[in-house]
Amino acid sequence: MPSLSLVIPCRNESARLPAALRALSAWLDTYDRPVEVVIVVEKSTDDTADLARQQEAADGRFRAVCNPVARGKGFAVKTGMLQATGDLVFFMDVDLSVPPRFIDAFLPYFQEADVVFGSRQHRETVIPISQPFFRVFYGRMFNLALRLCGATRFKDTQCGFKGFRREAAQAVFSRLTLDGFGFDVEAMALAEALQLRIIERPVEWSDAPGTKVRALRDGTSAFFEALLAAKRAQKRLNR
Numbered sequence: 162m163p164s165l166s167l168v169i170p171c172r173n174e175s176a177r178l179p180a181a182l183r184a185l186s187a188w189l190d191t192y193d194r195p196v197e198v199v200i201v202v203e204k205s206t207d208d209t210a211d212l213a214r215q216q217e218a219a220d221g222r223f224r225a226v227c228n229p230v231a232r233g234k235g236f237a238v239k240t241g242m243l244q245a246t247g248d249l250v251f252f253m254d255v256d257l258s259v260p261p262r263f264i265d266a267f268l269p270y271f272q273e274a275d276v277v278f279g280s281r282q283h284r285e286t287v288i289p290i291s292q293p294f295f296r297v298f299y300g301r302m303f304n305l306a307l308r309l310c311g312a313t314r315f316k317d318t319q320c321g322f323k324g325f326r327r328e329a330a331q332a333v334f335s336r337l338t339l340d341g342f343g344f345d346v347e348a349m350a351l352a353e354a355l356q357l358r359i360i361e362r363p364v365e366w367s368d369a370p371g372t373k374v375r376a377l378r379d380g381t382s383a384f385f386e387a388l389l390a391a392k393r394a395q396k397r398l399n400r
Contacts, residue, residue: 234346343387
């Protein structure tokens, strides 16, 4: 069986990280393949790093990677993806908006894919708890604009549940340039430009309180950064 790595980026998550760690521990207790959970902590002003280190000390299945800087979610994910040792590497949000049981649902598709990603726009996706209307609307407009500009062909690049073969993760994230929330778009553009095999799958996704993303301000800056980065990736790798 291939080994797995799960990368969990977080910053100032002392309120949500303990519940995530309990849920992941319970899931791991029922699992029969080698798994490491890499908790990547951006420099925080609360005790998130201490919580991650305590979990590492208490449970050898967890590893804490504490960055000395706060450069953004993209940088945290990149750090974890490049340090992960599993044959298959997933990253997911600390709120576990997609339950970890979907890892099993994704695994068979790696027989024919290098990247398997969750999409909230897939016709089979179930959303028990939706985001507020404004965030849903803005997210769809964000993605539509990216598609109209040729930055991506996918209807949902921002779902925080993506899996990579380790060699694919190394190829994509070693080239990643964006540190902020637009990194998903660049990562998918790089995967396409590298001609990796990509499969989109449905998930169960629930909104959770406590997000650090401010849709209007963060989304606007992420859009232009992601658009330019995707274009650079396409141009550089398709020469």
